[in-house]
Structure formats: structure tokens, C-alpha cells
Amino acid sequence: MLDCSGVSISSVPEGTAVFARVPLLEVSGPLAVVQLLETSLLCLVNYASLVCSNAARFRLAAGSKLKLMELGLRRAQGPDGGLSASRYSHIGGFDTTSNVMAGRLFGVPVSGTMAHSYVTSFSSLEEVWPRVMMPSGGGEKVDFVTLTIGWLRRVCDLLGVKAENVHEGELAAFLSFGVAYPQNFLPVIDTYSVKRSGLPCFCAVALALCELDYQPVGVRLDSGDLCQLSVEVRSVFAECSNHFGVEKFLSLIIIGSNGLSEQSLCDLNAKSEIDMMGVGTHLVTCTHQPSLGCVYKLVEVSGQPKMKFSEDSEKTTLPGSKNVYRLLDSEGHPFLDLLCLSDEPPPAVGQSLQCYLLKHGNTSYCVTPHQVSSLRQNVFSSGQITLPLSSVAESRARAQNSILSLHPRHKCLKQPDTYVVAMSEKLYLLLCDVKAKNSTAGNFLCKQEGL
Amino acid sequence: MLDCSGVSISSVPEGTAVFARVPLLEVSGPLAVVQLLETSLLCLVNYASLVCSNAARFRLAAGSKLKLMELGLRRAQGPDGGLSASRYSHIGGFDTTSNVMAGRLFGVPVSGTMAHSYVTSFSSLEEVWPRVMMPSGGGEKVDFVTLTIGWLRRVCDLLGVKAENVHEGELAAFLSFGVAYPQNFLPVIDTYSVKRSGLPCFCAVALALCELDYQPVGVRLDSGDLCQLSVEVRSVFAECSNHFGVEKFLSLIIIGSNGLSEQSLCDLNAKSEIDMMGVGTHLVTCTHQPSLGCVYKLVEVSGQPKMKFSEDSEKTTLPGSKNVYRLLDSEGHPFLDLLCLSDEPPPAVGQSLQCYLLKHGNTSYCVTPHQVSSLRQNVFSSGQITLPLSSVAESRARAQNSILSLHPRHKCLKQPDTYVVAMSEKLYLLLCDVKAKNSTAGNFLCKQEGL
Numbered sequence: 001m002l003d004c005s006g007v008s009i010s011s012v013p014e015g016t017a018v019f020a021r022v023p024l025l026e027v028s029g030p031l032a033v034v035q036l037l038e039t040s041l042l043c044l045v046n047y048a049s050l051v052c053s054n055a056a057r058f059r060l061a062a063g064s065k066l067k068l069m070e071l072g073l074r075r076a077q078g079p080d081g082g083l084s085a086s087r088y089s090h091i092g093g094f095d096t097t098s099n100v101m102a103g104r105l106f107g108v109p110v111s112g113t114m115a116h117s118y119v120t121s122f123s124s125l126e127e128v129w130p131r132v133m134m135p136s137g138g139g140e141k142v143d144f145v146t147l148t149i150g151w152l153r154r155v156c157d158l159l160g161v162k163a164e165n166v167h168e169g170e171l172a173a174f175l176s177f178g179v180a181y182p183q184n185f186l187p188v189i190d191t192y193s194v195k196r197s198g199l200p201c202f203c204a205v206a207l208a209l210c211e212l213d214y215q216p217v218g219v220r221l222d223s224g225d226l227c228q229l230s231v232e233v234r235s236v237f238a239e240c241s242n243h244f245g246v247e248k249f250l251s252l253i254i255i256g257s258n259g260l261s262e263q264s265l266c267d268l269n270a271k272s273e274i275d276m277m278g279v280g281t282h283l284v285t286c287t288h289q290p291s292l293g294c295v296y297k298l299v300e301v302s303g304q305p306k307m308k309f310s311e312d313s314e315k316t317t318l319p320g321s322k323n324v325y326r327l328l329d330s331e332g333h334p335f336l337d338l339l340c341l342s343d344e345p346p347p348a349v350g351q352s353l354q355c356y357l358l359k360h361g362n363t364s365y366c367v368t369p370h371q372v373s374s375l376r377q378n379v380f381s382s383g384q385i386t387l388p389l390s391s392v393a394e395s396r397a398r399a400q401n402s403i404l405s406l407h408p409r410h411k412c413l414k415q416p417d418t419y420v421v422a423m424s425e426k427l428y429l430l431l432c433d434v435k436a437k438n439s440t441a442g443n444f445l446c447k448q449e450g451l
Numbered sequence: 452m453l454d455c456s457g458v459s460i461s462s463v464p465e466g467t468a469v470f471a472r473v474p475l476l477e478v479s480g481p482l483a484v485v486q487l488l489e490t491s492l493l494c495l496v497n498y499a500s501l502v503c504s505n506a507a508r509f510r511l512a513a514g515s516k517l518k519l520m521e522l523g524l525r526r527a528q529g530p531d532g533g534l535s536a537s538r539y540s541h542i543g544g545f546d547t548t549s550n551v552m553a554g555r556l557f558g559v560p561v562s563g564t565m566a567h568s569y570v571t572s573f574s575s576l577e578e579v580w581p582r583v584m585m586p587s588g589g590g591e592k593v594d595f596v597t598l599t600i601g602w603l604r605r606v607c608d609l610l611g612v613k614a615e616n617v618h619e620g621e622l623a624a625f626l627s628f629g630v631a632y633p634q635n636f637l638p639v640i641d642t643y644s645v646k647r648s649g650l651p652c653f654c655a656v657a658l659a660l661c662e663l664d665y666q667p668v669g670v671r672l673d674s675g676d677l678c679q680l681s682v683e684v685r686s687v688f689a690e691c692s693n694h695f696g697v698e699k700f701l702s703l704i705i706i707g708s709n710g711l712s713e714q715s716l717c718d719l720n721a722k723s724e725i726d727m728m729g730v731g732t733h734l735v736t737c738t739h740q741p742s743l744g745c746v747y748k749l750v751e752v753s754g755q756p757k758m759k760f761s762e763d764s765e766k767t768t769l770p771g772s773k774n775v776y777r778l779l780d781s782e783g784h785p786f787l788d789l790l791c792l793s794d795e796p797p798p799a800v801g802q803s804l805q806c807y808l809l810k811h812g813n814t815s816y817c818v819t820p821h822q823v824s825s826l827r828q829n830v831f832s833s834g835q836i837t838l839p840l841s842s843v844a845e846s847r848a849r850a851q852n853s854i855l856s857l858h859p860r861h862k863c864l865k866q867p868d869t870y871v872v873a874m875s876e877k878l879y880l881l882l883c884d885v886k887a888k889n890s891t892a893g894n895f896l897c898k899q900e901g902l
Contacts, residue, residue, distance in 0.1 A: 039549075042524075043524050051528075076528060078494060080531030084532075123755055290741045291732045291738070298568035306574075315674050
């Protein structure tokens with residue numbers, strides 16, 4: 001019978017920051033079975049790791065305060081790609097997703113605003129229904145439309161906006177939304193023109209909500225110069241707060257969305273008044289690097305170390321079953337990942353050890369770890385899961401702590417120092433041995449002479 | 452009850468070549484219901500159209516003779532993203548997929564070769580089992596290992612290859628594969644060294660198969676300079692054929708894979724001896740343009756035309772329910788797609804008509820179509836599918852015919868002419884009207900004075 005009852009897997013826990021050429025998983029079991037797992041495992045690991053890393057870069061670009069909202073479903077590779085994107089973006093550092101299925105399946109907090117089509121679907125104030133609502137604290141119902149129109153006049157006067165430029169449909173849409181969701185009023189304000197219509201309409205409805213003791217949430221900007229617009233919107237909020245004595249306007253938030261990339265996030269973060277960014281396309285498609293090249297290679301058969309040589313040295317693999325140790329410096333920052341053969345003892349804390357850089361052949365290197373942790377855990381043995389699966393929240397906490405522990409020189413977004421991945425002396429000697437044997441691999445022809 | 456019983460959809464048939472700003476789908480029905488469909492439809496249309504277009508570009512780059520094999524599952528956004536990639540790459544012009552599930556679900560022809568781990572799993576000729584096989588025409592079993600070793604000596608002599616560089620494990624792997632699949636012998640030959648080991652091993656096993664009246668298929672190259680290697684491999688095939696009098700070596704194929712892009716395909720196509728290309732990463736992730744920006748916008752409510760203005764003119768939409776017509780020139784090439792209001796009659800063949808370019812506001816344009824076709828069909832009405840769904844094979848035929856019909860100036864890969872998409876005069880006048888109304892949208896405030 002063909003099943004995974006003879007398969008064991010050791011794996012880096014989900015959410016751990018890892019570096020190039022560190023083996024993330026080691027799968028052992030009957031040769032034919034583990035060969036069949038190749039593409040399935042690569043498919044499950046590659047995109048998840050890629051989008052999680054991309055999300056972590058967005059988080060680093062945004063800093064810790066800015067909220068990040070994932071909006072990528074419409075640009076993902078189908079519904080399942082979208083769910084993977086939501087799950088792993090959250091682990092990488094995004095706060096919320098617009099994918100309600102991801103909320104339901106994985107517990108990722110869900111957030112969203114309003115579609116432009118909601119705004120454009122309204123033409124006239126006559127479409128607003130109901131027109132009345134109760135104040136937050138209860139009491140008599142108030143004509144919310146009339147109340148808001150009064151505020152709109154004052155807002156137009158204050159801001160010097162021409163009343164004839166305000167779009168009746170946009171006001172009707174905001175009114176309808178405000179009546180339905182007075183605690184969650186966060187419209188998109190760029191459907192017609194932010195300054196001439198969207199912003200005055202928002203302020204009018206929000207002021208009416210404040211008068212009824214509700215707290216409006218804020219606005220979303222989805223086009224134009226987000227940085228400049230956010231500064232202007234913030235200043236209008238301050239002006240309204242000041243002029244009308246409404247403190248609640250000081251806690252309104254501004255959400256920005258519109259093709260945001262890692263770079264635009266860096267730029268916006270420095271100068272804008274945006275509190276929360278919605279990111280879709282560039283997050284889920286990982287525009288900057290749309291694929292991750294994890295591979296699955298044979299390292300040992302029946303105790304015999306194996307490796308692939310290839311015509312490209314980049315594609316050459318390291319032989320033998322391995323353990324991976326992360327070495328930390330005196331400040332608790334990881335500084336080197338060490339690949340050892342699985343029968344070697346772990347590196348000892350405080351003792352110097354010699355190792356060999358992966359990239360530069362026989363350059364040796366002497367290091368003394370202040371702390372050592374084993375990167376992989378046995379997660380699957382004899383066909384059974386042996387460690388409970390991490391929840392998304394646990395993986396997210398692990399990812400954020402793992403990234404936090406990195407030295408700034410390794411996690412700066414531009415030109416970071418290369419993190420060192422090295423081999424133990426024993427692994428290095430094995431590599432030399434397998435290479436040497438490979439160059440005399442054809443001796444069998446001489447042996448066969450006796451045939 | 453919330454369902455799609457009131458929804459109707461007209462759609463461009465799957466596989467039709469389309470151009471930017473042509474509305475692919477028109478969805479009508481109860482406002483709240485069709486608003487809920489936005490993200491689902493975009494998710495299903497965007498990536499499918501993107502990867503299909505990308506595959507079509509690879510097909511144009513490869514020319515019509517070269518076979519294209521899709522190998523992208525491991526770099527796709529999860530299993531479902533991989534299936535979408537296989538399905539739509541085939542429609543776009545790929546011949547086969549390595550995803551056997553796509554073969555089963557969609558009938559895409561499946562093909563593949565051999566993994567490097569299969570090759571590296573072998574060390575010694577003692578692992579080859581069974582060692583004997585029957586000739587293709589039947590008869591006494593032959594010791595296939597001894598037969599092949601004899602051929603290997605002759606090949607090494609002919610090619611001037613040192614026998615001690617031939618990797619015993621690689622020969623053992625090829626022998627095992629050849630015994631198991633004598634009709635389908637197509638190994639990957641770059642595991643150790645193409646020229647020193649992989650190619651001589653292949654020739655030896657293939658010559659032994661030929662001696663037993665089988666037809667070996669060919670080789671796969673997965674690293675190094677594919678162009679140069681393929682030329683050398685082809686010349687070795689010719690040399691063997693000539694020297695050993697084995698004509699079957701003239702019909703061997705060479706498959707190339709290894710991070711192939713549209714550009715590398717163009718380059719290889721011109722000079723290499725490769726018959727079939729395997730493409731994964733750059734196909735499924737669409738590296739060149741990793742997302743397609745289809746949007747879903749409201750165009751009409753209760754007979755009232757609607758549009759979004761936005762702070763970015765690129766994001767402005769066209770109002771009103773529309774039909775789309777493709778206008779063909781006297782040679783049968785499409786030259787213009789015309790957006791009309793849905794109550795307009797179709798453009799008449801042979802009659803000149805005035806239209807307005809989408810991009811350049813009020814530039815008008817006079818054209819006379821020699822043929823006219825309606826681009827969209829009613830596919831869903833009152834909650835029911837009204838046209839049978841296309842099979843993958845039908846969509847593929849439509850796509851290939853649709854691309855074939857395009858004028859070369861529109862489908863050349865570099866700097867193609869922009870295909871013209873235009874509005875009818877009636878649609879243009881409606882657009883002007885809605886814009887004008889938008890600029891006086893605030894009159895309601897004056898109307899409200901009476902309150």
C-alpha cells in the first residue's frame with residue numbers, strides 16, 4: 001500500500017525567519033513515497049513563504065504603528081491563492097484582511113470599507129431610507145437627512161467649498177451608510193472628487209453622527225496623491241474639530257489604498273497622515289520577486305550521502321541528513337546558521353568552532369556562539385503529526401518575534417548584510433569526499449571488465 | 452432570500468482575445484446581489500486572463516512548431532492556483548502540463564520527464580532490477596545491463612569521453628528507467644555532467660533499446676547553456692546515428708527547462724536544437740506583469756447611467772449598459788472594438804460610422820467595417836446558465852483562432868501598435884451628459900432650501 005505511514009518530517013516551525021540555502025524541511029521514508037511528495041510540498045511551502053516574507057517586508061517598511069490591511073483576493077491566483085495570501089500576510093505582519101473566508105477559517109481579523117459602486121449606486125437624497133435614527137444614548141428619533149444638510153452648509157462655509165459641487169448621490173450614499181452603521185462609518189471619499197464632494201459629505205455626516213453621540217471611524221482614499229490628500233484631509237479634520245468644538249474629529253483615521261508597493265509605503269510612512277494602508281496587488285503577487293525557488297533534493301539513500309552536481313553551481317546541493325542550528329551573539333541576535341550532519345552533537349555555547357561558508361567553498365571561519373537553538377523540530381513521524389499545528393495567531397507571534405530578534409543590519413530593506421550560513425567541518429569533509437568519489441564514479445567500467 | 456435568481460450575465464466567450472478597457476462581462480440584477488459578486492468575479496477572471504495571455508505570449512515567442520510544456524505547480528499560489536495555471540496556460544497555447552490533476556479534471560495532455568532525485572537515488576549497477584528485458588517484438592530475454600555496458604564503451608570511444616567520468620549511479624538510474632519504460636525513455640541528463648556522464652549514459656541505454664527494437668524518446672536539459680548544450684547533444688545524436696547506423700537517433704527530441712522566460716524562449720527559438728520547452732516559474736507567476744487590473748464598476752441603476760470619476764483619470768469608467776462589437780478590415784483582421792449603448796443597433800457592414808477614441812477624449816474617428824461581430828454572449832439569465840460551458844479544448848481552439856486572426860502589428864511581442872477601442876457617438880454624448888450633470892451635482896442644496 002502506498003501511504004505516508006513510513007514517512008517522518010522535521011521542519012522549521014511556521015513563522016520562523018529563515019535564510020537562503022537553509023534546509024527548511026527534511027523528509028525521510030521509503031524512496032518512492034518521498035519522491036512523490038516533492039511537488040506537493042514545494043507547492044505548499046514556496047508561495048506561503050514568499051508572501052509571508054513579502055508581508056514582513058511591508059511591515060518593516062510601514063513601521064510598527066501603521067495598520068496594514070490585506071486586500072488582495074481579486075488579484076490572487078484564484079480563491080485558494082487568495083486564502084493563502086490572507087493567511088500568510090497576516091503571519092508576516094498584516095493586521096487584517098478583507099477576505100471574510102480567511103477570517104472564518106483562520107481567525108484573521110476582517111476589515112473593509114465601502115465600494116465605489118455603493119457610492120455611485122445613489123443619485124438622490126430621496127433614496128435615503130430610513131431617514132431617521134436614534135441618538136447613541138437612546139431617545140427620540142431625529143431626521144438624520146435634515147440634520148446632515150444643516151451640517152453640510154456649515155462645512156461648506158468653513159472650508160470654502162462650493163455647495164453646487166457636492167454630489168447629491170455621494171451624500172445620499174454616506175447618509176444611508178451612516179444610518180445603517182453609525183458605529184462603523186468609514187466611507188471611501190474619492191468617487192467624484194475628494195475635496196469638492198467626498199470630504200465635505202463625510203464631514204457633514206460625521207458631524208451629525210457626533211451630534212447624536214456616535215463616533216465616526218474615518219475615511220478611505222483610493223486615488224490621487226495619497227500623501228498630499230491625507231495631509232489635507234487631516235487638516236480639515238482639525239479645522240472642523242476646532243471650529244465646531246468636536247473632539248471626536250481628532251481621533252478619525254485615514255486609510256490609504258491604490259496600488260501600494262513596499263517603496264510607496266516607505267515614502268508615505270515618512271510624510272503622510274495615513275493611519276492604515278490597504279495593500280492588494282503588490283502584496284499577493286509579490287511583484288518585486290514573484291517566486292521563491294525552494295527545491296526538494298535527495299541527500300541520503302540507505303545511509304549513503306547523495307548530492308546533485310548540475311551544470312550550474314547554484315543548483316548543487318549538500319549531501320547527507322542534517323541538523324540546523326542558529327547561533328546567537330551576546331546581544332541575542334542570530335548571526336550564523338550552521339548546517340551539521342545529523343549525527344553530530346550541537347555546537348556548545350561559549351566554545352569556538354570552525355565552520356565553512358556555503359558560498360565560498362573552502363573559506364573557513366571561527367565563531368563562538370553565546371546561545372544556540374535548534375531550528376527544526378520533528379513534526380511528523382511514522383505517518384502521524386507529532387507536534388500540534390500552530391494556530392495562525394501563534395505563527396504570527398513567532399514570525400514577529402523572530403524578525404524582531406534579527407540584527408538591523410540583516411533586516412534593513414535596502415542592501416542588508418548577507419546573513420552567514422555555514423557548514424560544520426564534518427559536513428564540509430563529507431562534501432569533499434562525495435565530490436572526490438564523483439570524479440572517479442566511472443570505475444565500475446573497469447570492474448565490469450571481468451564480465 | 453439572497454441568491455442569483457435575478458442575475459443575468461453577458462460575457463466574452465472564454466478564449467477570445469480582448470483588449471484593454473473593453474468590458475468583458477456585464478452583470479445585471481438586484482443591486483445588493485451584483486455588488487456581492489464583485490470580488491468573486493474579479494478573482495476568477497483576473498488571474499485566468501493574465502496567465503492565459505502570458506501563455507499566448509510564450510506561444511508567439513516559441514513559434515508554432517516548438518512544443519511547450521507547463522511545469523509551474525511548485526511556484527503557483529497553492530494547489531488551486533496551480534490548476535488554474537495549467538488550465539489557462541493550455542488555452543493560451545501550451546501543449547501539455549506536468550500537473551496530473553489538471554489532466555484528469557480538464558483533459559489537458561500530461562507530460563513529464565524524470566526528477567534529479569531519481570537519478571541521485573542510484574549509486575551502483577547492482578541496484579538495477581530487473582536486469583533483463585524482452586525485445587520489442589518479443590522473444591528471449593536479454594541481459595540489458597551487459598548489453599548497455601557494451602554500448603557505453605563504444606559510445607565513450609566514439610565521443611572521446613573518459614570512461615572513468617561516467618557516473619555509475621546515473622547509468623544505473625537510466626537502465627532502471629529504460630527497463631521499466633522502454634517506450635518512454637526520456638531522462639534528465641544534467642545531474643552530474645551532461646557531456647561527461649549524462650549524455651554518454653543516455654546514448655548507451657538508447658542504443659541498447661534500439662537494438663531491442665524500441666524507440667527511445669529523447670533527453671531533458673535542466674541547467675547550463677541550454678542553447679549550446681542542445682546543439683552539442685544534437686550533433687552527438689547525429690554522430691551516433693551515422694557511426695552505428697541507427698536511424699532512430701535522428702528522431703530523438705531534446706527538452707529544455709530551467710527558468711525559461713519569454714525572452715529566453717525567443718533567443719533559444721532562433722538558435723537552439725530544442726524541440727520542447729518546459730516552462731514553470733515565469734509562466735505561472737507572470738514575472739513580466741504579475742497582475743491584471745480588471746475592475747468591476749457600476750454603470751447603470753434603474754435605467755440611470757452611472758460612472759466613477761476618481762482622482763485618477765485612468766480610473767474613470769464609462770456610463771451605461773453596453774454592447775461591444777469587433778470591426779474587421781477587408782483582410783479579416785480585427786482593427787477596432789466599438790463600445791455602444793445596449794439599445795443601439797449594431798454597426799452595419801460597409802457603412803461608415805463615426806466613433807470617439809477612449810483615450811483621447813473628443814477625437815472623433817470615421818471607420819467602415821467589412822465584417823462586424825458581437826463580442827459578448829448571454830451566458831447566464833435568471834439564475835441559469837444559458838450557453839453550454841466551453842470545454843478546455845474548445846476554449847483553446849477559440850483562443851488560438853482568435854490570436855491567429857489578429858494583424859501582426861497588434862500581436863508582435865515588442866512594441867505592438869495599440870489596438871483601437873472606441874465609443875459610439877451615442878455613448879460619447881451620454882458620457883458628456885453625465886460629466887456635465889456631475890459638475891452641477893450640488894443643486895440639491897438649493898432645492899433643499901424649502902425644508
